[in-house]
Amino acid sequence: MASISFTRNRILILGLALIFVVSIYIIMFRVIDQRLERLNRRILKEVSLEKSELVQKEFDDFDRIFHLMGLAADEGQQEFMNKLIEQDSVKQFLVAYSYWKSESGVYSKKLTWYNDKSVIDSIFIQTKLFEDITSATFIQGENGMYLRIHIKTNKGVLQLILDLYKFNTYIANQNIGMRAYFELYDDHGICIMHPDLTHIGKKRKEAIMSYPIRDSVILSDHLGLEVLLEEYKLNGIFSDSKFFVNVVLLMTADEVRDIGNTAFLLGALGIATMLLFIFLIDWQNRKAKQLTLRNLEYQKEDALLRFENLKRKVDPHFLFNALGSLQQLIGKDPLQAKTFVGKMAKVYRKFLSRDESGLATIKEEVVLAEEYFFMQKIRFVDTLIPLEINISPEAMTLHIPRFSLQILIENAIKHNELNKEKPLSISIIETQGQLVVRNTVLLKNPDIDSAGYGTQMIAHVYDFYQVQGFEIQHNETDFIVYLPFIHIDSQ
Known part of the structure; x- marks a missing residue:
């Protein structure tokens, strides 16, 4: 009986243990x-x-x-x-x-x-x-x-x-x-x-x-x-x-x-993905900046090419007119002819000079404009009123596009009727951070726009330096051009 009781207790304990283990496992x-x-x-x-x-x-x-x-x-x-x-x-x-x-x-x-x-x-x-x-x-x-x-x-x-x-x-x-x-x-x-x-x-x-x-x-x-x-x-x-x-x-x-x-690998992959995106974004930004700089370089090269083309057009035209005026002046007034030759040499030397910036100080442009106007005054005499210039000394060190004043004076003389009854008047006045170049209007051919290749070149230089304010206005009595100052130290 004891044996049977032990066996039953053992089976019971084993069963309970099995149930416990199974329960624990479950x-x-x-x-x-x-x-x-x-x-x-x-x-x-x-x-x-x-x-x-x-x-x-x-x-x-x-x-x-x-x-x-x-x-x-x-x-x-x-x-x-x-x-x-x-x-x-x-x-x-x-x-x-x-x-x-x-x-x-x-x-x-x-x-x-x-x-x-x-x-x-x-x-x-x-x-x-x-x-x-x-x-x-x-x-x-x-x-x-x-x-x-x-x-x-x-x-x-x-x-x-x-x-x-x-x-x-x-x-x-x-x-x-x-x-x-x-x-x-x-x-x-x-x-x-x-x-x-x-x-x-x-x-x-x-x-x-x-x-x-x-x-x-x-x-x-x-x-x-x-x-x-x-x-x-x-x-x-x-x-x-x-x-x-x-x-x-x-x-x-x-x-x-x-x-x-693989947590470490996924973490590394996530970091690599983030770095890749950062690299791609930075690479794309640098690419965009390079494209912008390249575009500016193209604009600069184009502006310089326009300068050179303009100079090639101006040189023979200028020489032909200047020599014709000089020929007439030698017989009438040799002393004046000597002065004329000096002015002509200075102007032509300025035409031949090179400057890749496309800019000049206002003082340099005013000197060139006065010398060029002097030559035209000798040629056309009383049909031109003396050039009016009113610019402060402080503004003389600032910059504007090269040849801009000479181009505007030449355009005024070329496109207008010149006679003693209504002489041509040209003024260069400083006002509110810009030069205002104004000339009276008596067009030879009203159907022809007096703003031509030269003014386009001036506009292109302002575009290159990203300076706003260049403007051309004209009416029945006046032709007006606004030349904003270019502060090259801030470029």
């Missing part, structure tokens, strides 16, 4: 399973957040390029805009743009560009700017589906047209959708980004819930699997849109453990 595995599930969910959320940030970084790059294009559009630099497109990834899905400048509250189209004019939808060819420029707008075109985006600039609005199919293809090719896929809807619920292109342009099947959606596990109609649905707020051009990240719930316990083993 509880332990349940706890582990719950922790793995929470860890799995947390990792999934981290993956979701990481994916949204990667997408946001892509969009940040687009924003930066589009805003650079807007700055270039304000300055009319369409060639620079097209270079930005050609050298960036946006060229893969940007199909058209137009720039609308605001003038007194009214927008007018100034710049237009199409990637392929032969297949461009007629819907993009518009004569006025749409009233709603606050958000992205879906467009169903003849040849596809598009998104209209407006970028507000300092002087107007840059309108961009994106091909949605090409846009989705570009995002898919970036390999940022591993274990996840993205959905993007405009403020009307129209799909503009989805891995299944048949969804593009259609409304979301389920009603879009109020922002934000968090920790929602749903059955994906795209994959037929359960996914973790998270909604994120995007910045930039898609700030008014609804952005969803769907992460598949297929990560096993082994994969969770693998994440722990």
Whole structure:
């Protein structure tokens, strides 16, 4: 009996022990399973957040390029805009743009560009700017589906047209959708980004819930699997849109453990990704600056070329007229002829001198203008009123474009009738940080514009030094040119 009792007690103890151990194992595995599930969910959320940030970084790059294009559009630099497109990834899905400048509250189209004019939808060819420029707008075109985006600039609005199919293809090719896929809807619920292109342009099947959606596990109609649905707020051009990240719930316990083993690698990868983006942004900024500097260099070379062309035109013309006047003067007044030769040598020496800056001090320009006018006065005598100059000594050290005063005096004499009854009057007056060159008007041919090649060259120099204020005005009695001072120490 004792033996049987011992056996029963032993079986009971063993059974209780087995039940206890099994219970402990069940509880332990349940706890582990719950922790793995929470860890799995947390990792999934981290993956979701990481994916949204990667997408946001892509969009940040687009924003930066589009805003650079807007700055270039304000300055009319369409060639620079097209270079930005050609050298960036946006060229893969940007199909058209137009720039609308605001003038007194009214927008007018100034710049237009199409990637392929032969297949461009007629819907993009518009004569006025749409009233709603606050958000992205879906467009169903003849040849596809598009998104209209407006970028507000300092002087107007840059309108961009994106091909949605090409846009989705570009995002898919970036390999940022591993274990996840993205959905993007405009403020009307129209799909503009989805891995299944048949969804593009259609409304979301389920009603879009109020922002934000968090920790929602749903059955994906795209994959037929359960996914973790998270909604994120995007910045930039898609700030008014609804952005969803769907992460598949297929990560096993082994994969969770693998994440722990590869945490260092993922961290290094994240840092490398961040550094890469920083490098790309810095590289793109430096590239944009290089393009700007190159453009300025081209302008400078063009300005110098215009100077040289002008000098080549002026030299023979000046010599021919000067020698003709000298020939007449030698017989009449040899002493005056001697003075004339000295003035002629100084003026011609100035023409032959080189200065790559394209600038001269006002004092140098005034001296050249007086000597040149002296020669013309000898030639045309009483048909010219003595030159009027009123400039302060302080202003004499400042700069204006080379030959500008001589060019304006020559233009005044060349384009106007010269007679004793109505002699030509020319004045050079300093006022409010600029020189005002004024001459009376009695045009030989009223149909010919007296502002020609020389004034264009002057304007080009002001453009190069980015100095505003150069202006030409004329009426029935006066021709007026405003020459702002150029402070080269601040350039």
